[in-house]
Amino acid sequence: MPLHKMPWSEIVPGVPLGRTDEVFSPAFWREMARAAERGDFGDIRLGEDLAEEIAACLLGGYGMPAEMGLAAFDRLKERELLYPGVPIDILEAALSAPFGGRLKGRRYRFPHQKARFLSASLERLPRLQEHACDLAFRDELATLPGIGLKTASWIVRNRRHSNHVAVLDVHIIRAGRYIGLFAPTMNPTRHYKAMETRFIALARALSVRAADLDSAMWQVMRSIGHLMPGSLYKVN
DSSP: OOGGGSTTSEEETTEEOOOTTSTTSHHHHHHHHHHHHHTTTOOOOOSSSHHHHHHHHHHSSTTSOHHHHHHHHHHHHHTTOOSTTOOHHHHHHHHHSOOOGGGTTOOOSOHHHHHHHHHHHHHTGGGOOTTSOHHHHHHHHTTSTTOOHHHHHHHHHHHHOOSSOOOOOHHHHHHHHHTTSSOTTOOHHHHHHHHHHHHHHHHHHTTSOHHHHHHHHHHHHHHHGGGSOHHHHOOO
16 A cells, blocks of 8 residues: 555645544545545535525525525525515515424524525626636625625535535534644634635545535534534534
8 A cells, every 4th residue: 555545644734544434534534525426415506506506505504504594495496586686575574484394483593684695696696707717706706795705615616516615614624623634723714715725635635526525524524523522513
């Protein structure tokens, strides 16, 4: 086995490969990313077009349970409200109504704020340069109301299966800190692009697509991330 493939060798500075059977190691994540590439975790796209993808990602994100964000998106899609010009009060009313099914009785958080953000973002939809390169398009999306680098990266990753962006949410950051990819002092609010560069370098070193690695980490960490040491579980 070549030295650079040994479990103790660093594949990016400060990050040893580890073993495939070592849960949460880079070698483990390589196998999970390969599973994502095969489609084992499902399609990463949430919407059928850019407007729907923006809506799905904007309605989800930080502090919002994935199930609730998707339920809100599904409601707006079913009511055909995802196009420029829909009045804010119509969007807010749709977001304010309690959910049924598994979320019976629960309500979407911040319906007025998200309705304003979504309405403004949809208004700018015709002017977006969707044919720009991944990073340029991500940075343009990040100028939309209520959309930062993480949400913009999420949209681009989903739409393009991009290798040039990373969706650095709480699950990805926990996984990255555990293997030494992100220093404890690195915060996505201040260091997003530096952290993204490290993540993409890891994907390249593992010979997997960044989009697949990102997707696999998110899916697995949602399920078993709580098994990590408690000191690593909180992300500031």
